[in-house]
Amino acid sequence: MFPFAKIPQSCQDMKRLIKDLGLGYDKIHSCPNNCMLYWGDQKNQQCCNVCDKSRWMNENIEDVNADEGGAQLRKKPVKVLRYFPLIPRLQRLFMSSKMTESMRWHNDQRTDDRLLRHPADSLAWKSFDMRFSSFASDPRNMRLGLAADGFNPFKIMSTSYSTWPVVLVPCNLPPWICMKQTSFILSMIIPGEKGPGNDIDIYLQPLIEELKQLWSGVETYDVLRKENFYLRAALLWTINDFPAYANLSGWSTKGRYACPCCAAQTCSKWLYNGKFSYMGHRRWLDGNHKFRFQRTLFDGTEEYKGAPQQTVRSEILFMLKDINFSYGKMNQPPNTQSKRRSRDESDDESDE
Known part of the structure; x- marks a missing residue:
């Protein structure tokens, strides 16, 4: 059917192909009690600093190494966070001339008639630009929205399991592209039988670290203007329901003082x-x-x-x-x- 297509012959070949395309992800081990991530300076630790739980399951699994032709025993982690690096994905957007032009739409083609049709028409966007004029001077700098919520991946309500994806929305794009599913940027997938709750801050650490780098600026090639520039990005909004709002903001949405604004x-x-x-x-x-x-x-x-x-x-x-x-x-x-x-x-x- 596809005589000239090079279809991967094995799962390992498929993973190598996806990694070469820049579509891979990082596996970050975490404590089963959501106490910490084995990441950064704590990457090589074998147990949790807080609850002293082991990083690994009791049993070992057999992993066949195809390159060496032998079988090896490796430990299986209890919980794994799938993290998709953000900076390479944002840089790859500017490798397309059509997408690069869309990133400037809010500045070059948007009609400013004081009607709310795009996030750039909101008071939050305008006040942010007034406060950080250097950031607003380049329309290619990105404003992001963060959406997080849990769902049952098995579609069985009797099964107690909740997977939490964290998605980033690039708000620079035109409104007919901004909220399309193809424009969403998957940032991480938080596993667990239950939602992370307030411990979601533990899992957001890699994303926060990259957002700090993007605030300072990351060198990026603009294929439309054929020049390098320093891409900056800022997180302006979160999109979530009220229970997830409590986890992301740190303010309890229950009890006497349930309103985070009041x-x-x-x-x-x-x-x-x-x-x-x-x-x-x-x-x-x-x-x-x-x-x-x-x-x-x-x-x-x-x-x-x-x-x-x-x-x-x-x-x-x-x-x-x-x-x-x-x-x-x-x-x-x-x-x-x-x-x-x-x-x-x-x-x-x-x-x-």
């Missing part, structure tokens, strides 16, 4: 059925709006408060100043502690 100014009320209710949405209305004074339609009170002030970055850094971060399943508080907290909060509400 923070300590979240309007919450403990109900007798064991749940929190959030009825403070009338604070965003005009001061003389009729809904502010209608008690029967809402929670039986009139609303006189204004919209909460947005928490600035200096306040966030002050709140995080004395926090000690601990990762891994062994360091998670027991469920009884959360239940005790809920009872204490309900007692406080009844006392008030």
